[in-house]
Structure formats: C-alpha cells, structure tokens
Amino acid sequence: MESFSIRQVRIIATGTVVDNENNPLPGATVIEVGTKHGTVTDSEGKFSLEISVQRAEIEISFMGFQSKRVTAARGLNITLLEEVSELDEVVVIGYGTMQKRDVTGSIISVRSEDILKKTPVNIFDALQGQSPGVQIISGSGAPGEGSSIQIRGTSTFSSAGVQPLFIVDEMPVESIDDINPNDIASIEILKDAASAAIYGSRSANGVVIITTKQGEKAMPKVEVRYTGGIGRLAHKMPQANREERRLYDQIRREYFIDEGMSSSLINETHHIWRDSLNTFFNVDNDYQDMIYKTGQKHDISATVSGAENKLRYYVSNGFYHETGLIPTSSYTRINGRVNTDYFVSSKFRTGNRLSVSYQKREKVNESRLQSNIQRRAPYYNTHYADGSLVGYTGYVNPIALIELPVDLQDNYTINYYQYYDLNLTRDLRFRTNISGNLYITKQQRFSPSLITDVNQRENSGESLNYMFPNYLAEGYFTYVKKRNDHNLNGVLGVSYQRWKESREIIVGRNSSNDYIYTMNSFVANLDLSRTGTWISERALSSIYSRITYDYKSRYLVAANLRADGSSRFAKNYKWGYFPSISLGWRFSDEKIHAVCRKSTRRCQD
Numbered sequence: 299m300e301s302f303s304i305r306q307v308r309i310i311a312t313g314t315v316v317d318n319e320n321n322p323l324p325g326a327t328v329i330e331v332g333t334k335h336g337t338v339t340d341s342e343g344k345f346s347l348e349i350s351v352q353r354a355e356i357e358i359s360f361m362g363f364q365s366k367r368v369t370a371a372r373g374l375n376i377t378l379l380e381e382v383s384e385l386d387e388v389v390v391i392g393y394g395t396m397q398k399r400d401v402t403g404s405i406i407s408v409r410s411e412d413i414l415k416k417t418p419v420n421i422f423d424a425l426q427g428q429s430p431g432v433q434i435i436s437g438s439g440a441p442g443e444g445s446s447i448q449i450r451g452t453s454t455f456s457s458a459g460v461q462p463l464f465i466v467d468e469m470p471v472e473s474i475d476d477i478n479p480n481d482i483a484s485i486e487i488l489k490d491a492a493s494a495a496i497y498g499s500r501s502a503n504g505v506v507i508i509t510t511k512q513g514e515k516a517m518p519k520v521e522v523r524y525t526g527g528i529g530r531l532a533h534k535m536p537q538a539n540r541e542e543r544r545l546y547d548q549i550r551r552e553y554f555i556d557e558g559m560s561s562s563l564i565n566e567t568h569h570i571w572r573d574s575l576n577t578f579f580n581v582d583n584d585y586q587d588m589i590y591k592t593g594q595k596h597d598i599s600a601t602v603s604g605a606e607n608k609l610r611y612y613v614s615n616g617f618y619h620e621t622g623l624i625p626t627s628s629y630t631r632i633n634g635r636v637n638t639d640y641f642v643s644s645k646f647r648t649g650n651r652l653s654v655s656y657q658k659r660e661k662v663n664e665s666r667l668q669s670n671i672q673r674r675a676p677y678y679n680t681h682y683a684d685g686s687l688v689g690y691t692g693y694v695n696p697i698a699l700i701e702l703p704v705d706l707q708d709n710y711t712i713n714y715y716q717y718y719d720l721n722l723t724r725d726l727r728f729r730t731n732i733s734g735n736l737y738i739t740k741q742q743r744f745s746p747s748l749i750t751d752v753n754q755r756e757n758s759g760e761s762l763n764y765m766f767p768n769y770l771a772e773g774y775f776t777y778v779k780k781r782n783d784h785n786l787n788g789v790l791g792v793s794y795q796r797w798k799e800s801r802e803i804i805v806g807r808n809s810s811n812d813y814i815y816t817m818n819s820f821v822a823n824l825d826l827s828r829t830g831t832w833i834s835e836r837a838l839s840s841i842y843s844r845i846t847y848d849y850k851s852r853y854l855v856a857a858n859l860r861a862d863g864s865s866r867f868a869k870n871y872k873w874g875y876f877p878s879i880s881l882g883w884r885f886s887d888e889k890i891h892a893v894c895r896k897s898t899r900r901c902q903d
Contacts, residue, residue: 309351313374315343315358323378326360331367390486390507392496393468393774393789396846402856402880403493406432408485410511417525418479419597419618421508422447425485432487441593441620442629442659444475449489449504462487462504463497467637467651469715469733470500470770470795474508476655476711478616478633480523480599483511495878496789496842498860510651511603512637513611518604529593531586531623535668540582540677547675578679585671585696588680590623610649612637624667626700630658644721651715661705670694689748704744704815712736730773739764744815761804761817768797774842783850789843796837804829839863854882 315326322343329336330349339345347356349370359365363378389398389407398407406429418424422445426434437443449462464471486507488494494501538546601614618631632655639649674693681687687698717731741762747754774791805828806820842860857879863872 309349309354309370310346310372311349311354311356311370311374312346312372313344313376315339315345315360315376315378317363318377318379320377323360323363326358326378329357329359330370331355331357390484390509391493392465392488392505392507393791393842393844394776394787396787397851401493402854402882404431404489405493406430406487406489408487410483413479413482413485419525419595419620420444421474421477421479421482421485424479424482425487429487431489438664440624440629440661440664441622441627442475442631442657444473447504447506449487449506462506463494463500465497465505465507466713467508467510467715468717468731469651469713469735471713471735472737472766472768473711474506476631476633476657476709477508477510477653478599478614478618478635480601480616481510481612481614481635483509485509492856492858492878492880495858495876496844496860498840498842498862498876499838499864499874500862501876510635510637511601511612511614512639513603513605516604518602521601521603523597523599525595525597527595529595529623531590534586535672537584537586537672538676539584540580543675543677578682579677581677581679583676583678583680585674585676589667589671589696589700591625593621593623595620608641610639610641622662624662624664624700626660627662628658628660630656632656646721647719649717651713653711653713655709655711657707657709657711659707659709661707662700663703663705666694667696667699670699671696687748689754690750690752694749698749702746702749702812704742706743707739707741710736710738725777725779727776727778728773729776730771732769732771734769735767737764737766742815746812748812756808757812758807759805759809759815759817759820761802763802764800766797766799768795770795785846785848785851787844787846789845791842793840793842794837795840796835798835799833801832803831835865837865850887852884852887854884856880856882 311328315323315328317323322339322341324339324341324343326339326343326345327336328339328345328347330347331354333350335347335349337345337347347370349356352370354370355367356370357365357367358376358378360378363380366376366378368374368376389396389401389405391401391403391405398405408425408428412428413424416424416426416428418426422434422436425432425447431449433448435446435448437445447462464474466474466477486509488497488501488505488507491501494505497505595618597616597618599614599616601612603612605611612635614635616631616633618629620629622628633653634655635651635653637649637651639647641647670693674691674696678691678695679688680695680697687701688695689698713733713735715731715733717729719727719729721727739762741760741764743760745758747757750756750758770793772791772793774789777786777788779786804817804820805825806817806823807825808823809819811819840860840862842858844856844858846854846856848854858877860876862874862876864874865872867874
C-alpha cells in the first residue's frame with residue numbers, strides 16, 4: 299500500500315519600497331488585501347510577506363504618500379508618489395498668488411468643491427462652518443436677507459462697522475450678495491495685518507478675496523444645476539389661547555382695582571366678558587399658525603465653459619427665487635457672468651470679467667409683526683362680517699400687517715473688469731486693469747391708515763432712489779526670480795479709485811387714499827423735513843509694494859508697504875502709511891542626521 303503526503307508550499311512576496319527620488323521608505327505598511335496579514339519595511343525599504351494565495355494583491359501605504367496596490371510577487375520594486383498636500387495648494391493673495399506652505403500671514407482658503415458640497419444660496423452660506431476664526435452673523439432669515447462677516451471682531455472704521463473689504467477677480471466691490479455661489483472657484487480670507495496690509499486703509503476689518511471660475515483646456519462643457527428646498531417654522535413662541543387670556547385680563551383688572559390704581563386697562567376688555575355671545579370677541583386665534591406657512595427655494599444655474607485656440611471662456615446664468623415663511627415676503631435674483639481670457643502671444647494676454655444682476659425683495663416688518671402677534675388678544679377677530687380686514691383693535695391686526703403694507707426693493711448691479719498682462723522679460727511682468735461698478739437701488743414703501751394708530755386717520759409713503767457708481771484704474775509690476783534654492787518675489791504698483799454717491803428720498807403723509815402707493819398721491823402732503831437729495835464724492839490714490847523671499851521654502855520673510863492718499867483725510871494729513879513684516883521658519887523641513895547601531899540593528903534618518 300502506497301502512502302501519499304501533501305506538502306504545503308509557502309508563497310512569499312518580497313520587494314523594496316522607495317519614493318519618487320528612489321530613496322527607501324522605512325516603516326511603510328504592506329498588507330495582503332482582504333486579510334490581516336501584514337508587515338512593515340525595514341530601514342532599507344525592503345519587506346518580505348507570506349501570503350495565503352497565489353496572485354493575491356498587496357497594498358503598500360506610507361504617511362504622506364499615495365497608497366498603491368500591486369500583485370504579489372518576488373523582487374518587487376514599488377515607488378510611492380507623494381500626496382498633494384493642502385500646504386502645496388496655490389492661494390490667492392493681494393496682487394498675486396503663492397503656495398499655501400510659503401504664506402507667513404494668516405489666510406483661510408475655501409475651494410469650489412467645498413462650497414458646492416454645502417449647496418449654498420449665497421456666499422455667506424458657503425463660508426459658514428468652513429472658515430475658523432471668522433464669524434458669520436446671519437440676518438433675520440427673511441428671503442434675500444444678507445449676513446455679515448466679522449474677521450477681527452467689531453470696529454467702527456467702515457460704514458457697516460464690521461464690513462471687510464471684498465475683492466472679486468481683483469476688483470473691489472461694495473457687496474457680494476448678488477454673486478452666484480456656483481461661479482466661485484475659491485475664496486481667500488486675509489485675517490491678519492501681515493497678509494492684508496497691501497490693501498492699506500480699507501483692510502482694517504480684513505479682506506475677502508473671491509476668484510470666479512474660468513474655462514478649462516477641454517471641449518466645451520455645459521453644466522446645469524437645480525437645487526430646491528422647503529422651510530418651516532422650527533418652533534412657535536408660547537402664546538395664550540382665548541380662555542387663558544381672558545383669565546389674565548380679569549386677574550389684572552382685579553389687581554388694579556384692589557390697589558386703587560388708575561389705568562385704562564381696568565375697563566379695556568371688561569365689556570367682552572359681559573357679552574360672551576359677540577362673535578367678534580369670541581374667536582380663538584393662533585396668529586402664528588395663521589401667518590407662518592411653508593417657504594420654498596428654487597435655485598437654477600447653467601454654465602458653458604471651455605477653451606479654443608487662444609481663447610478661454612466661462613459663461614453662466616443663474617435664477618434664484620425664495621418665498622418666505624410669511625407668504626407675502628419673497629426674494630428673486632437673476633444674474634449673469636462672462637469671463638474671458640485671450641492669449642494674444644506667449645508674452646501678452648488680455649481678458650475681462652462682466653457680471654450683471656437683478657434682485658427684487660418684497661419685505662415685511664418682522665419686528666412689528668412679531669410684537670403684535672404676541673400682544674394682541676387671541677379673542678379679537680381679524681375680519682369683519684363683510685370679509686374686510688380689521689385694522690387697529692387693542693393692537694394692530696397681524697393679518698393686516700402682512701397684507702396691507704407695501705415694501706418693495708429693486709437692486710441692479712453691473713461690474714466690469716478689463717486687464718492687460720505683458721511679460722517684459724523672463725522675470726518681470728506688468729499688468730494694468732480698469733474696472734467699474736454701478737449699483738442702483740429703487741425702494742418703495744407704503745403704510746395705509748388702517749394699521750397706523752387707533753384713530754386710523756393717517757397713512758404714509760416713502761420712495762428712495764439710490765445710485766452708486768465707482769471706477770478703479772491701476773497698474774503694477776511683478777518680479778519673480780528663482781536661483782538655486784533662493785526665491786524672490788516683488789510687487790510694485792499704483793492705483794486710483796473714485797466714488798460718487800447720489801440719493802433721492804421723498805416722504806409723504808396723509809395722501810388722498812389708501813390704494814395708490816406711488817408718490818404722486820402725496821404731492822400735496824410731503825414731509826419736507828425728510829425729503830431731499832444728497833450727493834457725495836470721494837477718491838483714493840495708492841502706492842503699494844510687497845517683497846517676499848524664501849530659502850528652500852524653509853526660511854521665509856514677507857514685507858508690505860502701502861501709502862493711501864484719501865480725499866477723506868484731513869488737509870495736512872492726506873496720506874496714511876500701512877507697513878507690515880512677517881517672518882517664518884519651517885523647522886519641520888530641517889534635516890537631522892543620526893546613525894545608531896545596536897548589534898545587528900541599524901537605523902538611519
């Protein structure tokens with residue numbers, strides 16, 4: 299009888315793990331995919347691993363490098379590539395760009411992919427939760443209500459108190475409410491003086507730099523996005539019902555009588571208790587349920603981008619509409635953008651940025667509304683028997699407050715930017731640009747007599763026309779020199795900006811009727827103390843410079859100096875100077891050499 303024995307064959311995978319410069323990677327992890335079998339490389343980057351099956355896959359990983367999977371075999375030579383670190387990203391700074399790792403100031407960068415993950419409806423939504431140390435303060439939550447950004451806390455330098463300087467594609471703008479978040483490529487926030495000083499006097503509250511998207515070197519790309527949403531009241535304010543309010547009124551009346559106090563409140567609702575069958579005073583209103591409904595949001599954007607020969611383009615259109623929790627409040631935004639770059643030659647290019655937008659708001663006086671919701675007794679009816687609205691009974695009828703007043707606002711914005719870029723030499727470049735912004739606001743307000751006071755005798759109206767054009771012209775040189783491990787970058791430029799603001803306000807009272815809210819019905823009864831026109835102009839001239847130097851990206855220095863000459867400064871103090879300097883040392887890049895020997899073990903770094 300013959301006997302047979304089966305000999306188990308060991309399958310061994312061996313190899314060496316190196317980086318892209320062929321340096322060994324000691325301590326790299328090698329694991330058989332789908333199992334817990336693993337090992338690490340030795341000081342020379344070599345490994346040996348017993349695997350369970352032939353042709354199995356092994357995965358090699360090392361911190362700071364991209365993981366790699368290969369088929370197990372003997373004598374493998376595996377090269378791992380470094381991961382693209384966040385510190386290697388290029389960020390936009392004032393009048394240029396720089397690797398994030400070489401920035402000595404405090405800068406926050408938010409990329410387009412991070413923005414789109416949040417499906418924001420405005421830039422403030424995009425920054426919420428993604429900008430540490432920057433406070434985004436939301437408004438009332440009404441449709442189209444903007445937010446504010448606080449970078450360095452509260453100050454009183456700007457008209458808004460805390461408003462930073464907004465730069466969109468190198469163009470200073472007054473507001474970013476009208477920008478479509480889908481058009482944004484990146485947002486940089488310059489937080490400290492070291493990074494923001496190149497913008498001088500206007501950077502006291504920090505700087506927000508927004509770069510919009512450009513066409514890519516590919517076939518034309520068409521993209522359509524739609525985002526919808528609904529909103530409901532998160533919670534209601536506590537409010538008494540009919541019986542609770544009646545009990546409160548009765549106890550209050552008895553207290554005033556017992557204390558011998560004289561008050562109109564003693565008999566304010568006494569007649570109601572004595573006539574419990576009067577239908578006008580025996581309803582049980584929950585004003586919050588009657589007023590607050592479901593809000594809706596619709597956001598549509600369409601873009602076409604690409605590059606052909608020497609032309610790079612990006613064209614977008616957006617439509618956003620929102621109805622608030624209060625049905626008579628709404629916000630509509632329509633905007634368009636065209637970004638083009640034309641490469642005339644290897645040394646000269648030009649381009650422009652054009653954006654237009656229209657915003658329409660229908661607003662409600664929310665503070666007055668909420669006050670009357672809480673104070674008006676729930677047993678007062680909101681409509682008369684004929685269906686007409688009740689106005690002032692005890693307090694203003696909240697239903698009348700949302701249906702009768704008129705508060706309409708139309709905003710028109712045009713921003714245009716044109717640049718010319720010329721490479722004078724291999725290291726020296728000159729760029730000049732001119733930009734202009736135009737903001738127009740038209741606002742109409744009307745409050746009918748039914749909701750003004752107890753006597754309901756006087757209405758009021760107001761019309762506002764506001765126009766704010768400004769333009770900027772500037773030119774600057776950029777010098778970049780790299781030699782061996784030395785890197786030098788310099789910027790020197792001048793700019794001139796001019797603003798003109800005009801405002802017209804017409805206020806009227808007690809017009810002939812409550813149905814025509816345009817100001818022609820108030821011609822005979824203008825409020826001359828508040829009616830008028832105002833015009834103001836101002837200008838700013840600037841000289842700015844920046845020098846940055848680094849050695850092996852290890853020892854860093856950056857210096858800025860800007861001089862601003864403003865028409866707003868006093869006669870003998872027209873110029874202000876804003877310097878900054880910052881130093882950096884990346885000690886993590888310092889190489890420490892050590893050799894240690896312990897019997898047969900050797901470690902080298």
